[in-house]
Amino acid sequence: MRRDNTHYFIFPEYLDKTLTRKEGRRLSLDLALENPTVTEIRLAAEKLEYDYEVQKYAAYPRQWWERKGLILIEKKKPKLQTLKDLSNEIKLHIRPALEKQKKALAKEAKKRRTLKQIPPKKTEKKGKPRKFRPKRRK
Numbered sequence: 001m002r003r004d005n006t007h008y009f010i011f012p013e014y015l016d017k018t019l020t021r022k023e024g025r026r027l028s029l030d031l032a033l034e035n036p037t038v039t040e041i042r043l044a045a046e047k048l049e050y051d052y053e054v055q056k057y058a059a060y061p062r063q064w065w066e067r068k069g070l071i072l073i074e075k076k077k078p079k080l081q082t083l084k085d086l087s088n089e090i091k092l093h094i095r096p097a098l099e100k101q102k103k104a105l106a107k108e109a110k111k112r113r114t115l116k117q118i119p120p121k122k123t124e125k126k127g128k129p130r131k132f133r134p135k136r137r138k
Helices: 038-047 079-116
Strands: 007-010 052-055 070-074
Touching (some): 007 079, 038 052, 038 070, 038 079
Antiparallel strands (some): 007 070, 052 070
């Protein structure tokens, strides 16, 4: 990882409501989010017009076994204010839009499944059922 004085390193753990302050949460519980992702943070940074760079496979040092990712965001405001802005943007705009998009995709997939009309499999055979006979060994 590089040292950079022009960008903040933002891990999803900074905004995670399920973590304690000791485990890495930087915001208060009322501002924090449940299980934020790098994608949500990226979309919020894009909407707030921050310059950003995403590193998908970076791990938070306190939880090195979970590679959730990292986003580098340009320094415009203090870091805490930037985190608050990102969290607020995700709560108010990003998550509702993603939920709406998921519902639309699920509805479309359901519609596609019903249009396909797969013929039912014929499992019943006419006549007497055959008895199972194991093969003889040679």
